[in-house]
Amino acid sequence: MPSYKNDSVHGSGYLDPASKDLLDVHMSMREEPDLGADPIRVVIADQDHIFIEGVASLLKEWEEFELVGKAFSLEEAYELCSREKPAFIMMGVTFRGESCAPTVKRLCDADSQLRVMVVASMGESGFVLDALRAGARGFGFRDEMSADRLRSLLWAQACGDIAFSGSLGTVLQGALLNGRPTDASDSVESSYFDSLDDRETKVLALLEEGLSNEEISQRLFLSVSTVKKAINGIIQKLHVSNRVQAAVVSARYNRG
Template identity: 30%
Template sequence: MSGPVRVLVVDDHPIFRDGLAVTLSELAGVRLAGGAASGEEALERVADLRPDVVLMDLRMPGMSGLEATARVVAAHPDVAVVVLTMDADDDSVFAALRAGARGYLLKEDDAEQVRRAVLAVARGEAVFGAGVASRVLGFFAAGAARRPTAFPQLTAREHEVLELLAQGLDNGAIARRLVLSEKSVRNRVSDVLAKLRVRTRAEAVAVARDAGVGG
């Protein structure tokens, strides 16, 4: 990429947004493209400004940062989204990755970490701040070790839905966890029931738990 990386900052707190804008303006190889105070505004600004990277907060009024991330990635696959948030819990991290974020930083990370992350994702890499990197690597290492062998007829997404069903989540909670619409979840649940040859969610849960899924 020739020239500085153009960055859009999305955060509903003007003091933090303005402070980050000042920080970005002082970083080598990075240029501020603009700011947005909500998920809805972020979609408009991305379409208008076509930044290289979006720094996205998760918790905002109206459209969440997760939904905004998924929409940006779907509409503009060439734009890299890096989540920059206070939320360090596993659910937030992995939901952001499922939504298509290429990086996950905490607001406590310093300016040099932000600069390195912005430049890295602009090159097509994935970046995680020190506060979450070890858990992400551990998750995928464990996942490779316990690749599901039960229910080979299910797709990877259907395995995810079945596991969440077995954990007792309803369609709304599954939709939020997987960043899907509730209609999509209902369709996936129906597919799971058909492939498992069961009639109800309760039967699917029982079959899943018998196989060690979601227990």
């Protein structure tokens, strides 16, 4: 099975969504008893109607997927999955401020074969932690979501992989799934976060999303050296050892 890169960088191991290799993988998947010969059935659920319609338009262009329903609330998502029995659902990580984690758990308890992917916006990493622990198998960030990246994430989910969007490191992936990946303390005093200046707070939010120094530089229109200086300040002020621990404790702090 080829390995997937969930970003737009064409490097070693990258599998283009339109490649013949990917088509071959798809055809072999269709031979699996649990997938059958039909397109893979997908439900999308989100409070953002424009986002849902955009994803729906893309799914219509990709013959390997079949959109079987749209939901705009957590209860609608659960009822739709119960009725349509999709292969997987892509859903927003929050609905009007409410975490999707309890619904993810209900869905996974009701159908152990259902694959759940959550979509988050900046600052929602704490909710992503909850959703992954509830049974979600992947996530993507709206701000980074291109058509190719979305297709790759859906493919990874369909193949049974755990799929993360962006440049999130393996250590932080372990944090999201297992809860205690680092030796960072379980809680960080709020005064530590209060000591961060505005730039450090913005950089920390992007660290939490898994962005690299170069990506943070582009997003905030800062030099890479300035980003590195801000990260060093964050590490010192939060009393952690590295950027991964800073991201983990920030996610826990924001989750509340």
